[in-house]
Amino acid sequence: MKKIFKEVAIICVLLIMAIFATVGCAKKKDNDTNVGEPGNDEYSPVSSMTLSDTEAAALNNSVKVKVYYKTVKGDKISCETKLLQFTDKDRKADVLAAKIIELLIAGPSNSSLVKTIPEGTKLNSVKIKGNVIYIDFNEAFASAIANGEDVNFIAYSIANTLTEFKNISEVAITSGGSKIETQSGCNFSKLNRNMEIVTDIESAMPETDYSENVFLEIELE
Numbered sequence: 001m002k003k004i005f006k007e008v009a010i011i012c013v014l015l016i017m018a019i020f021a022t023v024g025c026a027k028k029k030d031n032d033t034n035v036g037e038p039g040n041d042e043y044s045p046v047s048s049m050t051l052s053d054t055e056a057a058a059l060n061n062s063v064k065v066k067v068y069y070k071t072v073k074g075d076k077i078s079c080e081t082k083l084l085q086f087t088d089k090d091r092k093a094d095v096l097a098a099k100i101i102e103l104l105i106a107g108p109s110n111s112s113l114v115k116t117i118p119e120g121t122k123l124n125s126v127k128i129k130g131n132v133i134y135i136d137f138n139e140a141f142a143s144a145i146a147n148g149e150d151v152n153f154i155a156y157s158i159a160n161t162l163t164e165f166k167n168i169s170e171v172a173i174t175s176g177g178s179k180i181e182t183q184s185g186c187n188f189s190k191l192n193r194n195m196e197i198v199t200d201i202e203s204a205m206p207e208t209d210y211s212e213n214v215f216l217e218i219e220l221e
Contacts, residue, residue: 061086063096066164067103068157068198069113070150076199077116077157080108097133097162098126104161112201116157118144124176132170133162142175151184152197159191160198169193 063086066079082103090096101123107115120140127134135158145151159171173180173188180188 068160069108070116070153072112078199078201080110094126116154133168134172136174139176142180151182151186155186156194163193
């Protein structure tokens with residue numbers, strides 16, 4: 001009888017250990033799925049793709065990219081997933097980067113977002129060296145943001161878009177080949193990923209107007 005109780009006790013202990021091990025693995029898996037989300041690791045890119053000639057050459061003629069724009073509320077930036085299409089001759093990292101920047105310049109499709117890049121901005125050049133991407137816009141870019149209020153939104157809509165690629169951790173921006181000076185003190189020469197000003201697209205949607213005037217327009221039967 002004692003032998004039977006001993007065997008039962010051993011089995012119970014093994015079952016309890018198995019349960020704790022399973023819970024621990026599940027918890028680790030949940031933590032792993034949050035990498036790159038706002039509030040967890042703000043410098044971790046969300047995309048698993050690298051912005052390199054090798055990977056660009058292996059792509060089909062389209063790729064999904066996340067592009068950041070300012071919310072219509074004007075207090076945050078949020079991303080919109082776009083399908084970037086290109087031809088065989090575009091299969092180079094700097095060309096793909098230039099096309100992504102052109103998506104920023106063109107603006108969003110979602111009505112909850114507005115573009116951050118000033119009107120009249122044109123892209124002069126894009127170069128990738130190591131983990132840094134160098135962008136030069138025309139002089140109109142610097143002139144437009146010199147006294148602007150949206151400097152941070154402009155800077156980080158560009159930086160966050162390009163650091164979606166896991167091999168890009170820094171963005172350096174010039175205008176007409178010269179360093180950009182702003183009253184806000186934003187350093188366009190060294191921009192890193194910033195998730196503190198990012199919100200999800202649902203939160204970016206404008207709130208419904210429930211004012212008295214709206215209700216007055218409803219016809220009563």
